[in-house]
Amino acid sequence: MSPKLEKFVDYLPIMEAIRPSKTKDKRHYYEIKMEEFSQKMHRDLPPTRVWGYNRQVPGPTIEVNQGEPIEIKWDNQLPSRHILPVDRSIHDSDLPEVRTVTHLHGGETPWPSDGYPEAWFTKDYKEVGPFFQKEIYEYPNKQRATMLWYHDHAMGMTRLNNYAGLAGAYIIRDKHEKSLHLPSGSYEIPLIIQDRSFNEDGSLNYPTQPNDASEELPNPSIVPAFTGDTILVNGKVWPYVEVEPRKYRFRILNASNTRSYSLYLSSNQPIYQIGSDGGLLQKPVEMQVISMQPSERVDVIIDFERYKGQELILKNDLGENASPEDETDDVMQIKVSDSLSAPDKSIIPKRLSHIPSLKGNEIVAMRNLKLVGSSDKYGRPLLLLNNKRWHEAVTEKPKVGTTEIWSFINTTGFTHPMHIHLIQFQVLERQPFDLEKYNHDGSIIYTGPPQSPEPNERGWKDTIASPSGFITRVIGKYGPYSGNYVWHCHILEHEDYDMMRPLKVIDPE
Template identity: 35%
Template sequence: MTEIVDRPAAAGPLTGPNWGLTKFLDPLPVPPVLRPPRREQDMITIPMVPKRQRLHSQLPPTALWTYAGHFPGPTIEVRSGRQLRISWSNEITGEFPLVAVAGPVGDAPTSRPGRELDRPGYSIVDGVADLPAWTVVHLHGARTNAGNDGWAHNAGLRGTSQLAEYPNRQQAMPLWYHDHAMAITRFTVHTGLAGMYLIRDDEEDELGLPGGDLELPLILADRNLDTDPETGALTGQLLYKFPYVPNGPMIPFSGPFTLVNGVIWPHLDVPARWYRFRLLNAANERFFTLNLVDEDNVPRNDAVRLIGTDGGLLPAPARLPSGGLTVAPAERFDLLVDFSRFRGRKLKLRNADPRLGGVEPDVMEFRVDSREKPDPFELPEKLSRSYARIKHGSTLPEDHDHVWVALLLNASGHPEMWDLEQIDADPGGKGVIQLKDPAGGLKTFRVVGRVFDDTTGVFLDHGKWAVWNIVHVANGGPAHPFHIHLTEFQALFRRGFTTTFDPVAERTTTAIDGFTEIPLEKYEEGWKDTIIVNPGQWVGVAGQFSGGTGEFMYHCHILDHEDEGMMRPFVVHPPEVAKFHVHPGGGHHHDG
């Protein structure tokens, strides 16, 4: 029997600031937990259905698209090595539950609700309201065959099902599932199609970490809402605002309302003891730099320990960085918080990210019980016994591939992602990147593909390790959370440089040189599948490509960037097959 645990939010009066919504009024809801039945072949069906749900008790219900009637979707829990098959059934009816509006970026439209069509430069984005329920589910972080991975073009309409098989041959780690439909992922995820997926194993169990009601997901997101044109009151209607630069690019969505587990600015009553929080940034674009602060907004991060990342447990607990924990879209973190230090007090999770602008920085509130509570948990000195640090020249196999990717801004200011092919000499013209490798030698590359449907340029042998070199050559612009399907990786290095890339000439004018080593955060040495790449940085990550074969995707996980071209395919195939594969233009393979 599948166990479902559901704790809904409460209601309250319509009072207070922040566009009429009272902060910390509603209790934190916890998505239902779905534990598949223990049979030889675990098989479940999860329907995608429309649902009306209050995002705050002072709001009318919001029309959403959901997994199994919940936003966020149910938290799926599985055991490592136990296969699960899911039939993702598209049963969505009705109109697309989202209004999209474009407005000038200088007018700061993201910080206000309402579509504001009476203001200069604002207009409805044509075609969004007509979108059908066309969906395909990606289990983010899963090692599975490409046919189960949620290939963006393989979305299906209402009345169809996607049958996916997840072997779960992975260590304990937090995955998440979300829609991945080509060109409209930013919209479908925004309607509510996202949820958490936890893999458990014996190594994690033996640590005796806080569990049950003391282990909760914190799924962060941001939204904007429409207003009644006559009263100005919030209607609950999802509003997707595109800021744009005249004669320039659209700016990714960000909204004025921060949600945790589907509720705006909730609170959580906690006993004075240790808690475990499974943190996920499910926002389209918003970065969070999180601090635990007291009533005076003084950071109390000394009570927090970071114990895991996207790909599982760290070798030992780590303290938060001094300025707070920066969480990019799609990143997951496993946190322990000792509330016993704060009996009878209130604490807040607060966003100090400099990209926040004029948006409310508070995320949620914790209300600590004043009574002393016996707590048998003690913070362990060691966590993962199976963890091994990957290093060039020692634990990274000598026989590994290299993949090169450039992140950049084009002449119109729009971000692009190129996969690159190394060549012997500069052929002149556009699409060329050159750099002087600190390890020695001049490297010259030419672009193979710059949008998703260009020629596939990356082919990897199944079971082999690959070092991905992501070089952000833009002079300014946004940081990109870079996600690779199929693998967990470790960061090898982060290097700064001064770029020589000319967006008009679409090439480097001289070879990029003068690299400086930027120390990795301790948690960046953990297993990851998404990593932040800042402008003027070269980030190297190493992962093994096993557990599945076929054609996969890598992309920026800012969903607007992904939909607007920052996504490329790559192929993993058996090495015995690879030697017979004729690649376009005579073929190339990214060998080290």
């Protein structure tokens, strides 16, 4: 349990865009270091020991233009011991305790630069994983304008390295988006939402054992899920932001390990969602509550014109069964000033973009992929995909340029955010089935018709909520690159053990 912390006393930090170290042949080159340092997370907390990119948590924002490739050297300068409890029972116990590899989440990236989990490396590349390819990563940036994010993806360590602070925003811009007269400049604000728990001395608190741990469990032992008891936005606990009475664009990322959010405003005013994981929607969607699974992004516009001089709160709906002691129903405070510094000429366009449907493509494969629960030799929860562990042979091998439908059959008791590397996909439908009967005899009996995706899910996605007792169907065209990628649940405690599978995209014959 974190110490009692007063809300809304720290100003919301804005992560500045990093400048390239050099430019050669019109290609920007960056060097970004991973280091250990201390950062103040709240006015009343001592500085917290964290790991960050370029000595900040979250890391610096990387801003690029569509079609302009960049190179990044991700430089591991971390110590040899982790600041969080490392469970050596879940993967090879001989692996280095501190290993990292950065993944650009949502990026259409050649596989040697994708951040494959076994392409990890240690400080100064003294040790490297079996899939390590290169020190300098290449990002073509040929995809639609959107907000992606970069984070650590090392095998078996993703939950710990991200919790320690290794995450940041990556924004791709294009000419079309600039022509829409959306709020921009200081009126466009990225919000990276995370949950954390702290000790009295300001250090990060992360469990060494599950709550119901037995004496037979390893110590430390991985936990099946983790939710912190404080909410951070851009690295501050329950901050406040000052805005003018005008329209603002917020680029929101759920960068928590396990926690999902249901965001709304205390004023009950509408939130206009204009984009999702893969960029702009076809048209704005008026929302009262926006649900976000781990790693999902939403692009929204909020108009504060009617709220001059008021204080609003961005809230998180915890549901009817929330504990009175749980304070994570607040995210941040918004203070609206009395006047404008300049006229608001931004708009919320009626049409945003064109999204061609993949339904007319030739479908070369339809894959049924089961999300299942089991247990390991210690009796700990072991969540798997198609009952296979990470190191078993690759079973998903789409060809470059082909279109497939994947059906995520969730037979567990809770929602999983499913993420596929390399591509942006489209959601087709969700269909409920009798989970009790499935658990009894393994048969799929539908209990209702297919349900169309929500209006704000009808754009490009790279992560989708797969609810318990539903089959969630998505359609994707694989490419433009071949190579070794992965697909997994983006609850970080799940993907570390062992809800992640290799994906091999192969060249056509």
